[in-house]
Amino acid sequence: MITIKDVFEDYRQLNNVYETQEIEAISLLVINHVTQLSKASIKAFPERELSNEQTEKLKSILIRLKTGEPVQYTLGTTEFYGLPFRVNPSVLIPRPETEELVEWILSAIGERRKVKDQRTKQFADSILDIGTGSGCIAISLKKNLPDAMVSAIDISESALQIATQNAELNTVDVNFIHADILNLQSTQNSELKTYNLIISNPPYVTLEDKKEMHSNVTDFEPHNALFVPEQDPLIFYKAIADFALINLIPGGLLFFEINENYGQETVDLLQNKDFSNIELRKDMSGRDRMVKAIVK
Numbered sequence: 023m024i025t026i027k028d029v030f031e032d033y034r035q036l037n038n039v040y041e042t043q044e045i046e047a048i049s050l051l052v053i054n055h056v057t058q059l060s061k062a063s064i065k066a067f068p069e070r071e072l073s074n075e076q077t078e079k080l081k082s083i084l085i086r087l088k089t090g091e092p093v094q095y096t097l098g099t100t101e102f103y104g105l106p107f108r109v110n111p112s113v114l115i116p117r118p119e120t121e122e123l124v125e126w127i128l129s130a131i132g133e134r135r136k137v138k139d140q141r142t143k144q145f146a147d148s149i150l151d152i153g154t155g156s157g158c159i160a161i162s163l164k165k166n167l168p169d170a171m172v173s174a175i176d177i178s179e180s181a182l183q184i185a186t187q188n189a190e191l192n193t194v195d196v197n198f199i200h201a202d203i204l205n206l207q208s209t210q211n212s213e214l215k216t217y218n219l220i221i222s223n224p225p226y227v228t229l230e231d232k233k234e235m236h237s238n239v240t241d242f243e244p245h246n247a248l249f250v251p252e253q254d255p256l257i258f259y260k261a262i263a264d265f266a267l268i269n270l271i272p273g274g275l276l277f278f279e280i281n282e283n284y285g286q287e288t289v290d291l292l293q294n295k296d297f298s299n300i301e302l303r304k305d306m307s308g309r310d311r312m313v314k315a316i317v318k
């Protein structure tokens with residue numbers, strides 16, 4: 023019989039792909055997923071024996087991990103903002119930086135609601151997430167703002183399938199729309215209404231950045247969610263800012279996740295398009311990562 027301790031030993035084969043500490047964390051995550059035992063009990067009882075079925079699952083996941091496939095894809099699930107999300111290679115794996123963006127949006131809306139509430143009791147936020155992928159931003163916003171109307175678009179139908187499953191998994195209603203923000207057709211446009219908040223984490227990785235990225239990301243995650251043309255790295259920001267100027271109400275908010283190397287350029291772009299109160303923020307690693315702006 024195979025014990026938990028044997029699995030930890032077997033998973034050391036990942037030393038070609040990961041550092042020792044990461045191997046520990048990944049092993050724990052996978053054993054927790056497969057056995058449903060708590061992480062504490064996995065650590066406390068290393069001699070515990072596993073069933074044949076569990077052993078087989080753990081072996082097949084290890085084979086995939088050894089190719090460099092991200093652990094979240096091998097499990098098919100991850101967590102974002104305390105909520106469960108299904109993931110597969112048609113969607114980007116939600117990142118912790120994006121949780122910081124969601125936090126910022128929720129606190130900005132909270133601030134606005136305080137002011138609004140004094141004037142009027144009625145207030146419905148109408149939110150659009152552009153390039154929703156797994157749906158992590160749209161769904162976590164809706165979960166935390168149940169009375170808001172939340173819509174989300176993506177160019178990828180397979181991403182929208184996952185996003186729809188994730189909305190069901192989290193028991194929230196999000197209006198998903200299949201559309202390409204760079205080529206909005208009038209039919210698609212008619213589904214898109216007026217919003218008081220638009221948010222996007224669009225593709226922003228350049229070929230230059232790609233050189234420094236781990237092959238876990240570049241070999242496995244969807245390129246249409248990551249990469250931008252070298253000659254026009256802000257292509258999505260320009261299109262989304264123009265869309266926001268037309269589709270946000272006056273005073274409406276625009277939030278972006280951004281490439282750390284393009285903080286000032288993104289601010290300049292928004293300034294040139296006449297947005298106001300532009301604010302650039304860093305992520306927990308101290309990198310320029312998000313921007314907020316207001317439509318005049």
Ligand code: GLN
Nearest residue numbers: 223224225226227247248
């Ligand atoms: N932050 C992601 C990464 O590092 C990229 C996300 C994006 O392109 N929007 O892989």
